Amino acid sequence: MNIPWRNFNRNQLILLASGVIVLLLLLYALLRDSTQTVTLEQASQLIDTNKVEKAFVDNGYTYLSTKEEGVVKIASSQLSPELTAHLAIEAKSSSGWGWFFLFFIIIGGAGYWAWKSKLGFEDDLPPEAPAVKVQAEAEAPSTTINAVKSTVRFSDIGGIGDVKEELEEIIDFLRNPKRYYSFGARMPRGVLLVGPPGVGKTMIAKAVAAEADVPFFYQSGASFVQIYVGMGAKRVSELFSAAKKNAPAIIFIDEIDAVGKKRGGERNDEREGTLNQLLTEMDGFEDTSGIVVIAATNNIDVMDSALLRAGRFDRRIFVELPTASEREAILQKYLRQIPSDLSISDVAKMTVGFNGAALAALVNEAALLCLRQNEIQVRLEHFLAVKDKVMFGKKKITMLTDEQRRYQVRYQAGKVFAATWFDLPYEKISLSNDSITPPTAEPQLRHEIEAHIRVHLAGIASSHLRFGEHASNASHDLAVAKELVHAMVYEYGMGNSIQPSVDDEAKITDRLYNEINGLLERHEKIVTKFEAILDEYEQISKSLAKATMNEVL
Known part of the structure; x- marks a missing residue:
């Protein structure tokens, strides 16, 4: 039900009420009886001297109108018939009530005009000016979601050969879905692009949409985070509804960690409600719907495990810094x-x-x-x-001088040797990054944990063998090594005794460092080979590292 007064805000109502009060005061001033009362002697004198021009009676009073005194009144009971015999007494004029009705019409007309004007103004508002809408609409803005036609192609993006291979299957599925359905296979519902800022995750998603020639629905994770409870979940629902109407289509959610963070002790009903809606939507659409959700994040570690499980983001593609x-x-x-x-x-x-x-x-x-x-x-x-x-501008990109580069090549060569020697899982190690998977399987054996610790100490040991010192970029590896040693001693009872001891941490760390130092020293030729490969190509895969190691051994 649309109540007219609700179309006015508080300030407008105050102004309207003030205007009514002013008009009422004016009416009171006009309509109240302020006529002067005279005595019988004064009235007789006015009548006898023929100064009375007009006389009328109202409410028990006789009003006498004169030029000099104006209008005066006297109680009608005081006047004798003989005194007023020659006066033409009339009924009271209704001019006061005329003023009242006039003001009443003015007030009513002004109020009606203001109400209609406001309604007409709101009806004429363009869709891009929601700021002057009524408050209820401002709190629930329109969330019309439209698809865009991507014009970015893979040919416009350089240096993404590995990523392109991973996504070609998705493109083929969007082009020829029946081929997969007839074979009983299904495509991943979600693809998660993981990588540091600036590596082109958004451009890659746009290129997939352009190559597959399907509508592209873009939303950032921050756009789902709303002040008002329920609005984020509503936006998610509208996004998936729009995509289903235009299937096959691609939904791209940039910076998904803004809404998909792990649910912990801090309560945030709006964010959790939005995340729950996203989980429900990804479970809700059928395998044959032709919708693929692509998301991007800089930090996969903070994302909720429910979002990463199979059936939602099945495929993860790591977009590394370019070689x-x-x-x-x-x-x-x-x-x-x-x-x-x-x-x-x-x-x-x-x-x-x-x-x-x-x-x-x-x-x-x-x-x-x-x-x-x-x-x-x-x-x-x-x-x-x-x-x-x-x-050193706004982006503050980390650059290496020639000397720093030599240290980095040697440092990473030591880690490549250790990771390959102990057969730890990794795809490739580059000068700027390494993706050695930390030990996560349960139960973890002592020799497995120690192998990981040796890898994290290998870069330091390798640098000391060549240069007699190491650089400050070893801080991350050293911190990981300390965490693993601390867990061995205090959580797993893998120290020199079951009871934890601070001395145990130092002894284990020193022993493992000496072991990897001796191993690197004995196989300096292999480490030097890894240095040459890293210096030329800035990266080395595990398969190439194994082949190189087997050649020398």
Whole structure:
């Protein structure tokens, strides 16, 4: 039910009430009887001297109108018939009530006009101006979700060869779903892109939609986090409903960890309600619906386990920082429209640790510098001049000097040797990252935990064998090694005795460090081989590491 007064806000109601009060006071002033009362002697004198122009009676009083005195009154009971015999006494004028009705009409008309004007104004509001809507609508804004047609292709993105291979199956499924249904297979309902900021996760999702030629529904995880309880869950429901109407389609949720964090002790009904709705929606659509959910996150460790289980995000794709060859491919894309006279491979080698976004910024800064210097081609000197600006600007990209790079190559070579020697699970190890899986299977055996500790100490030991010192970037590996040793002593009873002891932690750490140091020293040739591979390609896979180790042994 639409009550007219609810269309006015508090300030408007106050102004309207104030206006009514002012009008009522004016009516009171006009209608109240303020006529002066005279005595019988004064009235007789006015009548006898013929000063009375008009007389009328009202409510027991006789009103006498004169030029000099104005209107005066006297009680009718005081006047004798002989005194008023020659006066023409009339009935009281109704002009006061006329004023009353006039003001009543004005007030009513003004109120009706204001109400209709407000309703008409709201009806004419454009959809992009919700700020002046009524308060109820402001608290529940429209969440119309429209699909977009992606124009980004894989050919527009450089350095994503491994990722492209993982996603080609998804693209083929969206193009030819019957092929998979007839075979009894189903595609993953969800694909999670994991990687640091700036590596192109959003562009990859757009490229999948463009290659498959399907609608692309984009939402950020932060857009689901609402002030009002229930609005986040509503947005999730609307997103999936829109996608189902346009199936086959891709739903892309950027920064999904904003809404998909682990549910712990801190209570947040709105975020948990939104997460529950997302879990329900991903369970709710059928395998034949033709919808694939792609999400991106920078930190998979904080995500709720229910979101990562099979049947939701079945496939995880790690998008790492680009290697030298991948950086070269990315730079070629960015330099297509820019006149240049340089070796792209030289630029790629000097940008260790750069992500795709940083490379784009580097190329743009070099081009701007070239224009400022009124030159016609971008040269290597321009890149060298702006490198520090990109390194220490807003993005603060980690860059390695030549000496730091030598230390990093040696450090990672030691870790490659240890991880391969103890056959720990990893896909590849690069100069900027390593994806060695920590021990998680239960029960964990002592020799398995010690193997992981040796790997985390191998980089330090390898650096000391070559340079006699190690760099500060060993802090993470050292912290992980300490955590594992602490768990062995205080949680698993794997120290020198069942009772935990601080001395046990130091003795175990020193023993494992000496063991990996001796192992690296005996197999220096293998470590040197790994150094050469890392120096040239900036990464090494486990299969290549095994093959290299078998050649030397």
